[in-house]
Amino acid sequence: MGKIISVVNQKGGVGKTTTAVNLVSGIGMLGKKVLLVDADPQGNSTSGYGINKKDVAFSSYELFIGEAKVSQTIIKTGFKNVDIVPASIDLAAAEVDLINIEHREAQLKTALSPVREQYDYIFIDCPPSLGLITINALNASDTVLVPIQCEYFALEGLSQLMASVRQVKRLYNPTIEIEGIVLTMYDARLNLTSQVVNEIKKYFANKLFKTAIPRAVRLSEAPSYGQPIQYYDKRSKGADAYNALAKEFLKRNRRI
Numbered sequence: 001m002g003k004i005i006s007v008v009n010q011k012g013g014v015g016k017t018t019t020a021v022n023l024v025s026g027i028g029m030l031g032k033k034v035l036l037v038d039a040d041p042q043g044n045s046t047s048g049y050g051i052n053k054k055d056v057a058f059s060s061y062e063l064f065i066g067e068a069k070v071s072q073t074i075i076k077t078g079f080k081n082v083d084i085v086p087a088s089i090d091l092a093a094a095e096v097d098l099i100n101i102e103h104r105e106a107q108l109k110t111a112l113s114p115v116r117e118q119y120d121y122i123f124i125d126c127p128p129s130l131g132l133i134t135i136n137a138l139n140a141s142d143t144v145l146v147p148i149q150c151e152y153f154a155l156e157g158l159s160q161l162m163a164s165v166r167q168v169k170r171l172y173n174p175t176i177e178i179e180g181i182v183l184t185m186y187d188a189r190l191n192l193t194s195q196v197v198n199e200i201k202k203y204f205a206n207k208l209f210k211t212a213i214p215r216a217v218r219l220s221e222a223p224s225y226g227q228p229i230q231y232y233d234k235r236s237k238g239a240d241a242y243n244a245l246a247k248e249f250l251k252r253n254r255r256i
Contacts, residue, residue, distance in 0.1 A: 002035070002119035003253070004112065005179055006141040010164075011157045012128035014149040015184030018219055019245075020125035021048040022238070023145075025228030026246025028081035032120040035074065037112070038087035039064075039133050041094075045125040046086040049077045050226025059088035063111045064136065065097050070115050079228060083119075091133070098132045105132070105172055109140035130164050138168040143179035147213075148200070150186055150193040155200070178207050180252070182245065186212035211245040214238070 007020040017040065024036045038045040039060050043053045053059075056075075062068035063085060073085045098104040112122060123145075124137040138144065144165055148154045158181075169176050181204055187193055200208055213219075219238035222229045229238045 002116045002122050003143070004116070004122045004124065004141045005143050005145050006124045006126055006134075006137040007145045007147065008126045008134060008137070008161065009147055009157065010128055010130050010134075010161055011149075011154065014154065015147045015182075015213060016128065017042075017044040017048065017125055018223075019145070019147040019182055019184065019213065019242075020123055021045050021223070022219070022229045022242040023245055023249065024082055024121075024123050025079055025230050026242045027121060027250065028079060029230060029243070030246055030250060031081065032250065033081045033083075033118070035083045035085065035115065035119045035122045037063075037085040037108075037122065037124045037137075039091070039108070039124050039137055040087060040127045041089065041092040041133075042127070043087035043089070043091070044223065046084065047226065048223045048228065049079065049082070049084050051075060051077070051084065051086050053086065053088050056086045056088050059090065060085050061088055061090040061094055064091070064094045064107050064133070065101065066107065066111070070111050074115070079231060095132050098136075105135050105139050108136040112140055130161075134164075135168060135172070138165065138176060139172045141173070141176055143177050145179040145182065147182045147184045149184050150190070150196045152192065152196065154196065158200070178204075180207050180209045180249075182209050183212040185215045187215055209245060209248055211241060211248050213241045213245070216241075 058068040058073045126134045216238040218236040222232035
């Protein structure tokens with residue numbers, strides 16, 4: 001049965017979608033079959049895989065509100081072993097539409113269950129908020145992956161996020177755990193970076209991935225070409241970092 005991982009941070013601009021797109025690509029290149037669910041109304045994961053949101057017949061919105069089966073929403077990408085459930089602009093209305101649905105917090109979990117056997121891993125790219133969409137994702141997930149930018153306010157956001165995960169664990173999903181924390185936009189030359197790393201190690205040492213993602217121009221460019229970094233520029237330091245993260249992720253999961 002495929003493991004489901006939510007990629008979550010309620011703060012925008014921390015490299016959440018960049019991590020979802022490129023980690024999934026790296027895992028696919030290592031031979032694992034992966035599904036990426038774009039649950040962010042901005043739809044950047046969808047664009048990052050070269051899919052035009054306007055051309056999508058069924059999206060994650062229809063999945064959330066029960067108007068489409070997951071099999072109707074899945075698109076095979078042109079990238080090795082990666083399928084995607086795309087997002088559309090309609091997803092912005094899902095928070096409101098879900099309010100009137102019974103068992104609204106479990107819609108995504110129920111929707112994904114028919115395809116869990118078909119994938120090694122299912123990643124959910126969550127919106128930068130802790131509303132009903134993210135609660136659905138956490139309820140559906142086995143673990144949570146947290147990309148965190150190396151800056152002071154990131155630590156404050158991390159403690160809020162952990163509180164939300166504990167609440168979901170208590171109310172809906174008693175087995176959810178933290179997959180790990182990934183440092184993004186890493187610059188070893190800055191004093192602040194080492195201070196943030198030391199603080200995270202104090203509380204989450206065993207959850208922090210050894211691989212850190214550097215600031216890199218090529219990582220910023222790749223989405224506009226509709227390609228993960230490994231296909232846009234396989235020799236870039238961004239590609240090296242996400243390939244290393246994919247290997248570390250799989251090694252951890254083999255051990256488990």
